[in-house]
Amino acid sequence: MNLLRKLLFPFAILYGLITSIRNFLFDKYILKSYSFDLPVIAVGNLSVGGTGKTPQIEYLIRLLSDKYKIATLSRGYKRKSKGFILAEANANAATIGDEPFQFFQKFPSIQVAVDADRKNGIEQLLSQTEKPEIILLDDAFQHRKVKAGFYILLTSYGDLYSDDFILPTGNLRESRSGAARANIIVVTKCPFNLSLEEQDDIKKRLNLSKNQELYFTFIAYDDFIYGENRKIKVDEIQYFAKVLVAGIAKPEPFFSYLQNPNDVCLSFPDHHNFTDKDILEIKNLAQNNIIITTEKDFVRLRGSVPNEQLFYLPIQSSFVSGSEYFDKTIIDYVGTSTRNS
Structure with missing residues (x-):
């Protein structure tokens, strides 16, 4: 931790207090969250950037798109447009953002949308003639206004959220306790030969609850x-x-x-x-x-x-082990949620 970040420690305490109060208000239903009658999977992180959200979203698209109508919803970071946009033939990185445009080009069978207001984005997608059956929320772990049905939290190997601190002293967007909202935690960017001993050590450091699943992935280059x-x-x-x-x-x-x-x-x-x-x-x-x-x-x-x-x-997210269990958890959630809706 450099000197400047140490000097900003009081601001980190203030920022952590603000985010904790916000989460408390949502947890106690004082601030309203909105749920939707279809499977909504949120992929995100506690830290700022660099955890591999895009390969994880693409993994889910490959897993689910043969059987279901998929839509991705992102905020469209650094795009030169505002509001809700559903990608069409004239879309580009400037209008919808680089990562959504990547989804749009690679997976022509899915719908790709952007909206900083995820609630409005979902409502707009559901108002389309061709409605999605599953919505994948990209980088929406802190977007509490929407209550997703399933949360996947990513944390980078060598930069675990359990070893980090709140902004601006550290890189966390909210307290480590926010990890409790996750159904699955994925440690990304691991060595492909990560040992069982090190996996066990990381599991202890993350201090998962008994109902959370943990997986380890690595970046597979083409x-x-x-x-x-x-x-x-x-x-x-x-x-x-x-x-x-x-x-x-x-x-x-x-x-x-x-x-x-x-x-x-x-x-x-x-x-x-x-x-x-x-x-x-x-x-x-x-x-x-x-x-x-x-x-x-x-x-x-x-x-x-x-x-x-x-x-x-190109890159893909690959599992060190246990991909079949990850897939089954996702498919079971989608199948149950679809039947319930």
């Missing part, structure tokens, strides 16, 4: 990088000179997976809107070499960088 019109095996480009570009919260694993000594790595803030100056720098550094970026950044860079040079590396 064997190919993908451009507009072609793909190349990762093994084939390992020794090429290239420029690696990442506008994500924690880019180090992305860089280390692809990097060799001849590469240039450019790191930008999470959800960065690339300026003309940024684009010029990327082009000048790349010259005729290929440029590889994250899937999220690709949707914002496409059209600004020559198509023949620009590629992205």
Whole structure:
């Protein structure tokens, strides 16, 4: 913890008090939460960014979309629009945000919507002629105005919420006690060979309640990088000179997976809107070499960088073990909730 964050400790206490009072008012039904007659799954975290919400949402889409009509609802962080928008043919990263646009492009069979007011967003989705059967709320763990039927809380390996503190001294949006609302807790970005001993140690540190399930996932990188019109095996480009570009919260694993000594790595803030100056720098550094970026950044860079040079590396969330139990818990909730509705 750096000195500035230590000096801001009184503000962290004040912020923690405010969020605790807010949660207390919702818990005691003094502030109203709204429920809906369909399965609503909220995926979120206690900390600020970087826990892998997008791969987790995509995992749920793959799990459920063959059998159910799915809609995702996000706030559309850093979009240049307001209010409710249901993604259509003219959607782009500027109008709905980079992550929702990624969902829209990858999963054409689902509905993708954005609205900072999740209650209004759900009501708008349910007013459509084609109504969803399941709604996945992206980054909505603190959005207490909507009471989801099921909560999945993510926390990063090596940066567990149990070891963190409230903003601005730490990175938590609310007290660690907020984890009690979760049905499932997923420790993300683990080593793929995480030992049972370390899993047990993390479980003790998180101090789960008896009705909560715990899972461990790792980031699985694709064997190919993908451009507009072609793909190349990762093994084939390992020794090429290239420029690696990442506008994500924690880019180090992305860089280390692809990097060799001849590469240039450019790191930008999470959800960065690339300026003309940024684009010029990327082009000048790349010259005729290929440029590889994250899937999220690709949707914002496409059209600004020559198509023949620009590629992205897809990722997926994979379970260290127990994926069948995770899947069964989700499918059982959806099936029960659907029958009840």
